[in-house]
Amino acid sequence: MRIAALALALALLPLAAQADQPLSAGQRFAQDATIVDTHIDAPSLLLRHWADLGVDTPKVEFDYPRARQGGLDVAFMSIYTSPGEDKAGEATQIAHTQIDAVEAMIGRRPEQFALLRSPKDFDRLHAHGQRVLLALGMENGAPIGDDLSRLKLFHERGVRYITLAHSEDNRISDSSYSRKHTWKGLSPFGEKVVDEMNRLGIMVDVSHLSDDATRDVLARSKAPVIASHSGLRHFTPGFERNISDELAKAVAAKGGVIQIVFGNAFVDPASAAVTQAYFVASAQFEQEQAAARARGETPKSSEAFDKEWEAAHPPLPVKIDAVLNQIDYGIKLVGADHIGIGSDFDGVGGALPDGLKSVADYPNLIEGMKARGHSEETIRKVLGGNLLRVWSAVEAKASQQ
Incomplete structure (x- = not known):
């Protein structure tokens, strides 16, 4: 495990300081593979305190130098609004302001960042690995309000998945955290939201949803669905926020993908x-x-x-093995084509496993998967290939409608 230890040590250093350091096997693999992380909460932090994420920014978990160090190619920026902001009527404006912040970051650092609207644009925008591509995922459908036309507006601004609810039931869906379960699944409006997302080519995200709502989404959606940042309930019995074996299999059967989260609260x-x-x-x-x-x-x-x-x-102290265990089990449960990664970096208050503390640390995950016997093909699928396949399938389904 000397290579993994070296990779972790290097991850703690600014990128410039490593110019004369040899890359570990995990780092070399990370630079060659396509890595897609579907959940990074940088936009919320930018609104609370603006920072130039194009340079080394120690107090956050995502910035450009560490993203390049870790081999990250596509980072879905989480456009998050809370139930409280929804109740106050502020969710729509806050969502737009967070998108503005992402656009400002790209505008200030065009050689480092670009907005990715479609997997078809990956090669053109990636610039041979010099850019980190930023895609947008909306966490909580609250900014839609009662107006379906806002889906088209947010799609035009670059939103490519929507987590229908967050920690409370909303107009669209029941939340896994809520004890009310207002709709016993999706609301009638929520069914229209899923239909319109299918039409536009926005991925439907079932992370945070109740079991009944997830079942309703799977029955309603004509396109594959994703869980953008979920753990597997097998490891946390009774924790509805994590996806059950039954529903994970159903997501896979529909062609979707479960993006394994890193946060301690979901894997430990x-x-x-x-x-x-x-x-x-x-x-x-x-x-x-x-x-x-x-x-x-x-x-x-x-x-x-x-x-x-x-x-x-x-x-609580948690080891990287907790995430590796989730990936191992998920692959055995649903197959290597239906597992990916959605870290929740900058969204869990630093409560992350040892060895997975920032976007510099994907090489440690790679080393762990190799040590557990996973093939390079499987690792590439989990790192990003599966998510790009599903995103492409959702776009293709939209073009047929």
Whole structure:
């Protein structure tokens, strides 16, 4: 494992400092393969604090130097809006502002970044590996509101997948985190959303959805669907946020792909238990907030609640093996054609396994897969080939309608 250790050590250094360092086998493979990560939360961070991600930016997990170091070719930027922003009527504007931020990053660094709207444009825009291509995935369908025409507008702006719901039920779908399950699956409006996404060529993402909603999506969609950043429930029984064996098989049978997430909360049973406890406590806290307001009192803020929770529940130590175990099991369950990666970098507060702390670390995943006996063909499929195939299939289906 000396090579993996070297790769990890090199990943912690700025790219320029490595010019005279030999590449590890994992790094060489990463530079040659096409790596597609379907979930990176950089846009939310850019709105909170603007940073030039074209240079080494130590406080985040995605920047250009480390992306090149790790061999990342396509990074789906997560256009995330919260249920609270939806309730406040702010989701649509926030989504547009996050897309503006991504466009600004590309505009300032055109030699380093480009917006990828279709896998057909990959070779033209990639510039022989000098650019990191940024695609857009919308996490939470809240910015659509009640207006189907917004799907066309967001498609025109580059959004190529939509996670229909997030941590609460919305107008479109039930969430896996919600105890209400308002629609018992997709809403009638949600069915129209899936139809329109199929027509436009936007991938339907079932990460975060309840089991019933995922079943409804699979029954409704005419195109393959994805889980952009999900773990496998086999490792975290009772955690509906992770996809069940039954539904993973159904996604694969429809030609789709399950993108394995890296965050501790989804790949480690103990961390998943803490996450489940958080959502129970958060729901109780929201009830207490509402009761305080009804009494005319000023309740404790959600930010204060989250800060106290994080202080009381620091991240648990997790090894890279937790992610490798998920990939191994997923390949055995649904086949090598239906597993990919969706890290959730910059979206889990740094709660990531050792050896997978930033976009520089994909070579460590490669070394781990090789050590477990996976062929180069399988590794290339998981790193990005499968996702590009599904994206192309969704586009082809749209062109037939």
